[in-house]
Amino acid sequence: MGKFVRQVCLLTCITALTGCASSGFSLGVKPWQKGTLSKDSMQIKHSQLQAEFDSHIYFAREASSGGGMGGGGCGCN
């Protein structure tokens, strides 16, 4: 049951976000308004190397991985 609820929530979130995007409901900017967004520090993958190192540590010490936080690839002690 819990799993079903989670999946429904997930689908709702995706639909809501995609719906907002496609209807143009106040999301997004004009190309010339992307100055701040194009800064290095505003990139989703900013500090990629640090993220890779961190996810390797957390993968070795915690039971969760994946989902954008990366991890994996070792037989860690």
Next chain:
Amino acid sequence: MVAVWGGAVVAVINARKKGVAATTVRKISGLLTAASCSVLAADLQADSVSEATASGSDSAVNMTTATLKNKPNLGADEGLSSKADENSNWRVKTAVLSYSEEGRIQVNQALLKVTRESDSGSLQFKVDTDTVTGPSMSAAVSSSEVQTFSNPSGSLETVTAAGELPEWVIESHRRSSVSVNKEDILNSDYSINYGARYSYELSYKSKSITAGISRNFDRKNTQLSFSTLFEDAEVLPIGGVVKPGEKTIIRADYTDEADFKTAWNNLRTGDSERKRAYELVTGITQVINRDAIVQFNYSYGQVNGYQNDAIKLVSIIDANGNPEANVYENRPDHRERQSVYVHGKYSLAKNQVLDLSYRYYWDDWSINSHTVAAGWQFELGSNWTLEPQVRWYKQSSADFFQQSIFADGAVAVIPDYMSADYRLAATNNYTLGVNLDYKFDSGKALSMRLALYEINPEDDSSSKRGRLNGIDLTPTIRSTVFMMSYDF
């Protein structure tokens, strides 16, 4: 999916027919907004606005102007640039990392990353190696008497003092990996990426491949992405693959070496086992307004095959909480894992960026977890950037997590699955960190990071009898992480 790929290929062919200039403009535009590329360094705001006004708000022209202006900051080595592709450049990154647990494991890692970036995408080679040394918990309980264990290879015996938690000492365990990743920007809407990785350590060999596609919508305000990962690993436990649920033995139990060796070999099924894993990640990245961007990912994965940790034990105990024997752990050979992840960036002021992320993870071992991370980045002048970070992680225990099997002299009933590995326990973990970056005027960058990481696993109270009620079997682990990287 076939239609999408077909469309992408046609689009590329069409783009190529239109001549170099138009293609370049479109490709640069795609490069700049693809979420996987973060090469822009300069503050483009003022220039972007004025150029856009002058050019009639054409997105591609606007971005091209910005790129050309920015190019010196990309650290391009003109000598290495290809004549055929004038907008390519090479970037070299080196990094060292030290992870040190108080009284336990120490990991030292070094990494080299070489990336060729161009208008049409990027190609990246990465080599890294690390060495692990120090004691690692065996997960067996402490005893009120001295305990003796044969080490995993059977070559020598280790003695654990009364009241101490048994551990194995890892003298020096080296892991190395190489990987190559390529991203192709097909046109302003589509990009694909693919890669391969090989990781080697004495007890684990892994090959993995990745592939992904992303598509831009709504003038690149929205990006949908889909990626896959497949890993094929060979697990080669030190001393061989042990039989789960069987009792460990020591040399002193046998009169001669030959008998011991025979018994030792009988506890093992071979040298290696297989593990295969895959993961699918689908995501959407959405520009909210001129100061905010959000990414939302869902991932689904499976791990099939050998997932035991051959050096982890579960103790059989008596009514006083003392161990009578120890058995090898056993985990299910199937694991299905899912997660949802949201990551947002918000520009608070001209020189401050707030970075927030949350992940909810769940799997069919009954583990679920919440991860919250936040970073606050300050630009201090034109060269320095400071970013304090916090992270909180809360995990529930696996349904087969148990730290002992109660027998009290009777024949122990060994459950199908059991593990006392603290990484499968309920836990609350915290990380406090700070990053300090210095960007040289030449475009080179030095980055340093210091973090304190604390793991607070909780014992399984139902596993405790007698004296164990007063003993913390999974003490807090504190570690220090130091990282330094340099971009040439």
